Amino acid sequence: MSEPRCALRARELRVLRGSRTVLDSISFEAPAGSVLSVLGPNGAGKSTLLRALSGLLPYAGSVELQGSEARDLARLDMARRVAFVPQRSMLASQLRVHAVVAQGRYAHHPGLQHMREADARAVSHALQVTRTEALAERVFTELSYGEQRRVLLARALATGARILLLDEPTASLDIQHSLSLFALLRTLAAAGTSVVVVLHQLDEARRFADRALLLHHGRCIAHGPVAQVISPEHIAAVYGVRLLERDGLGFELADPASA
Amino acid sequence: MLRARARGLPRGQPNMSVPTTEPSQRSQRSADTQRGRRTYAALCAGVLAVGLCALALGHGDLGDRNLRDILLSLRAVRIAAAFLTGASLAVAGVLVQGLFRNPLASPSVLGTTAGASLGGQLALLSFQLLLAKDGAPSLQPSLVVPIGCLLGALLSLLVVLAIARRNGELLVLLLVGFILSSLLLSIGDFIISLSQESWELGRAMVAFVLGGLSGTGTQQVALATPLVACALVAAWLWGRPLDLMLSGEEEAASLGVDVPQLRLWTVIWASILTGAAVSIGGNVGFVGLVVPHALRGFVGVEHRKLVPACALAGGGFVVLCDLISRAVPAHSEVPLSVVTGLVGAPVFLSLLLRMTRGDGHV
Numbered sequence: 001m002s003e004p005r006c007a008l009r010a011r012e013l014r015v016l017r018g019s020r021t022v023l024d025s026i027s028f029e030a031p032a033g034s035v036l037s038v039l040g041p042n043g044a045g046k047s048t049l050l051r052a053l054s055g056l057l058p059y060a061g062s063v064e065l066q067g068s069e070a071r072d073l074a075r076l077d078m079a080r081r082v083a084f085v086p087q088r089s090m091l092a093s094q095l096r097v098h099a100v101v102a103q104g105r106y107a108h109h110p111g112l113q114h115m116r117e118a119d120a121r122a123v124s125h126a127l128q129v130t131r132t133e134a135l136a137e138r139v140f141t142e143l144s145y146g147e148q149r150r151v152l153l154a155r156a157l158a159t160g161a162r163i164l165l166l167d168e169p170t171a172s173l174d175i176q177h178s179l180s181l182f183a184l185l186r187t188l189a190a191a192g193t194s195v196v197v198v199l200h201q202l203d204e205a206r207r208f209a210d211r212a213l214l215l216h217h218g219r220c221i222a223h224g225p226v227a228q229v230i231s232p233e234h235i236a237a238v239y240g241v242r243l244l245e246r247d248g249l250g251f252e253l254a255d256p257a258s259a
Numbered sequence: 260m261l262r263a264r265a266r267g268l269p270r271g272q273p274n275m276s277v278p279t280t281e282p283s284q285r286s287q288r289s290a291d292t293q294r295g296r297r298t299y300a301a302l303c304a305g306v307l308a309v310g311l312c313a314l315a316l317g318h319g320d321l322g323d324r325n326l327r328d329i330l331l332s333l334r335a336v337r338i339a340a341a342f343l344t345g346a347s348l349a350v351a352g353v354l355v356q357g358l359f360r361n362p363l364a365s366p367s368v369l370g371t372t373a374g375a376s377l378g379g380q381l382a383l384l385s386f387q388l389l390l391a392k393d394g395a396p397s398l399q400p401s402l403v404v405p406i407g408c409l410l411g412a413l414l415s416l417l418v419v420l421a422i423a424r425r426n427g428e429l430l431v432l433l434l435v436g437f438i439l440s441s442l443l444l445s446i447g448d449f450i451i452s453l454s455q456e457s458w459e460l461g462r463a464m465v466a467f468v469l470g471g472l473s474g475t476g477t478q479q480v481a482l483a484t485p486l487v488a489c490a491l492v493a494a495w496l497w498g499r500p501l502d503l504m505l506s507g508e509e510e511a512a513s514l515g516v517d518v519p520q521l522r523l524w525t526v527i528w529a530s531i532l533t534g535a536a537v538s539i540g541g542n543v544g545f546v547g548l549v550v551p552h553a554l555r556g557f558v559g560v561e562h563r564k565l566v567p568a569c570a571l572a573g574g575g576f577v578v579l580c581d582l583i584s585r586a587v588p589a590h591s592e593v594p595l596s597v598v599t600g601l602v603g604a605p606v607f608l609s610l611l612l613r614m615t616r617g618d619g620h621v
Contacts, residue, residue, distance in 0.1 A: 051509075056513060075517050086513075096291075103514055104514065
């Protein structure tokens with residue numbers, strides 16, 4: 001059976017935290033083989049959106065994953081379809097990197113079986129493409145923040161999921177690792193994975209994403225090709241800054257007196 | 260259409276070719292495996308040695324042919340009881356520490372230790388005050404108390420689960436366990452103070468609370484063995500999702516773990532283990548907290564390795580402490596929980612210090 005063209009589709013998504021509406025009326029599509037960047041100022045609901053899409057938060061409305069409604073999927077099936085890379089792992093135990101990445105295979109053999117050949121291959125492959133092979137026997141908590149980010153990405157890749165959700169993956173990464181990461185995301189997208197990535201840097205989104213979703217106060221301000229979403233009007237409306245385009249993207253405060 | 264965006268990227272872009280494993284990584288992994296095997300071998304040898312010592316040493320002369328069989332069978336039952344108590348508490352400790360992601364959690368945090376203890380006290384009180392007077396020849400105190408312990412553990416578990424169904428957050432579970440423990444221990448203290456009216460009852464009550472295996476017989480062991488065996492196997496089976504829980508509930512759920520189910524079953528197995536342990540050996544402290552903590556330095560944090568190692572170490576440790584409790588020259592046996600604290604604290608403290616010196620981590 002061929003894979004649906006649209007890997008992820010949200011319709012009228014609404015998320016409540018207590019009595020507060022954190023996300024409201026969010027509708028967008030993330031086609032297979034593309035990179036969608038989720039943009040918006042702090043508190044716009046970007047991380048909440050990723051958590052809802054990965055089934056970690058209850059929601060109203062509809063989220064379709066490869067043609068199936070997410071809330072109808074079993075937890076293991078969900079984990080095989082969507083991989084979520086958090087900003088920071090809560091892992092505080094002395095687990096080696098190889099074991100952390102192998103956790104990504106849990107949804108493929110949750111029972112008694114040991115890792116099969118296919119699982120071992122997936123883990124090795126994930127370590128290789130994230131260039132974390134040399135870290136495989138290091139203890140996860142002893143790695144630098146940037147190394148930990150790459151290991152978390154390797155764990156997500158080991159799941160074999162075709163929808164990848166990443167929460168600010170380049171935060172605190174140096175330029176070399178940021179560029180490597182984006183190159184990897186592009187490679188994955190070219191191989192058919194749907195990548196949804198929360199980004200703070202608009203120039204990164206402009207450079208590496210195909211589409212963008214701009215959020216503000218939990219609502220969708222714009223959605224579509226990235227060049228259309230990152231427009232002077234939208235940026236001024238959401239961030240309150242002026243978009244300057246001379247040699248690449250630049251910004252200045254719309255009202256300097258407000259600084 | 261996808262645009263080529265790899266301009267300006269550093270060399271060595273990721274490729275999707277067939278992976279390889281570095282020889283140094285393989286050797287590191289094999290060193291870990293070797294270390295794990297050595298630890299298991301040492302634990303098995305230690306348990307065997309302690310068991311043989313416990314069989315050979317104690318009051319009574321094994322040279323006396325008439326007494327030898329009786330003494331050996333009595334000691335064997337006691338060794339089995341000690342081993343079950345220690346293994347149960349240590350593995351219960353592994354489960355709650357994994358569940359709460361806190362190496363300082365002990366099995367008592369769920370309130371079932373206090374529940375089992377109170378159940379045992381109530382059973383003892385009822386037996387002494389009602390059954391013994393009215394005459395119930397078929398009932399022995401050695402059977403009534405463990406049944407009371409198991410019922411007490413079950414009832415406190417039901418309270419915890421009822422609240423967990425309404426709000427399953429770990430912090431809520433922890434607080435409920437703490438409040439329940441405080442309440443049940445207070446009631447237990449009240450019963451102890453009441454039982455001081457009768458010298459015999461008061462003595463039995465204090466002996467039960469301090470923990471000990473002197474009155475433990477085949478019936479208690481037979482009652483607890485299937486429960487402990489099931490719970491130990493279950494703890495091992497639940498090992499992989501518990502490993503994922505080390506990354507927190509959200510990450511575990513995103514990787515496919517049914518967190519509410521895991522939480523529920525972990526609480527159930529840990530409670531069964533603590534209830535069974537209290538029913539055999541009374542309230543023995545220290546084992547569930549420190550044995551898993553110390554073993555992580557040798558076998559790692561993965562639960563499938565930690566559970567069998569802790570069962571062996573916890574079991575062997577309580578067999579050793581019980582041997583000391585009956586070997587120390589005193590008017591009567593030194594309470595088991597006193598020995599576990601006195602022997603365990605310095606041993607495990609030195610282990611922890613060595614581990615901290617070794618790699619900077621506990």
